[in-house]
Amino acid sequence: MVKKEITVGSLYAGVGGICLGFKNSGFKLEWANEIDKNACITYRANFEHNLHEADIWALDPNELPKVDVLTAGFPCQPFSVAGYRKGFTDERGNHFFRIVDYINALGKPKVVFLENVKNLKGHDKGKTFRIIEEAMNANGYSFQAAVLNTKDFGNVPQNRERIYMVCFRDEEDGTNLYKDHFNFPEPIKLKKEISDILSSDKIDEKFYYREDKYMFPKLQEEMVNKNTIYQWRRQYTRENKSNVCPTLTANMGTGGHNVPLVLTNTGIRKLIPKECFLFQGYPENFVLPSTVSNAQLYKQAGNSVTVPVIERIAASIMNAINLGESEE
CATH class of the missing domain: 3.40.50.150 (Vaccinia Virus protein VP39)
Structure with a gap:
């Protein structure tokens, strides 16, 4: 049957x-x-x-x-x-x-x-x-x-x-x-570790925090670990010492203290939307349409399960x- x-x-x-x-x-x-x-x-x-x-x-x-x-x-x-x-x-x-x-x-x-x-x-x-x-x-x-x-x-x-x-x-x-x-x-x-999820591809420059960002000196001083995720808290950098990603939020694409930051060989940058979906356990082949803005993709990942x-x-x-x- x-x-x-x-x-x-x-x-x-x-x-x-x-x-x-x-x-x-x-x-x-x-x-x-x-x-x-x-x-x-x-x-x-x-x-x-x-x-x-x-x-x-x-x-x-x-x-x-x-x-x-x-x-x-x-x-x-x-x-x-x-x-x-x-x-x-x-x-x-x-x-x-x-x-x-x-x-x-x-x-x-x-x-x-x-x-x-x-x-x-x-x-x-x-x-x-x-x-x-x-x-x-x-x-x-x-x-x-x-x-x-x-x-x-x-x-x-x-x-x-x-x-x-x-x-x-x-x-x-x-x-x-x-x-x-x-x-x-x-x-x-x-x-799985954070490093298992971070992309090895070349990341667009717009995701990086360079010298032109007002908080860059503090980020550079305080972000020292490549296998953790940081968040900028207005006046200081918060390190998530548990070596896991903090809870992703729907407004992490809008700036402020919700932005997850990582230290890589090419500098300090935000998680890209694809990485946020991977931190929600979506497969590599899950399609993120190019017609949807990054701000919306961040929101979608943060709202998801x-x-x-x-x-x-x-x-x-x-x-x-x-x-x-x-x-x-």
């Missing part, structure tokens, strides 16, 4: 980090949704399935093909416990409750996978996280969550903590085929689905 493909729909897809992780673990990508036009250009350069370039509020979930897995790396927003207790309709402006709309319109996928910043857990004194868990339970799903760091779970030298939530659909009788078969991945030894971490969680989800359904 031919095994049925397990399909995925992706909300807030960005440039496709979650999608790529699931694809690498054997899932079939059915469709995705993203509102940012530049992210959509990068997404389409790397994937062939249907991408809905639309606001999540404007897109009609009833018109989307049903999928086995719904994923969403959604924005974190506060919502009131009082409003929640009156029912979900009081929270129509909130992204999480819009995801709940999609879950129900799509006929309740077997799995809902959510990703967010680590601080979601403590957001609004823990109320936000508790409401998300309660809402998933109320809609007939289990709820498991873990904060995982890229450097510990992805073999990628970046310090990046994110919370991942995995929810499996209950059966009509209240049992759950999948949840007991699922475990978040175990930590793995970090084998770390692909190998997603891939390991997705592999565990796949295993849980297969084991759960083999016992039916």
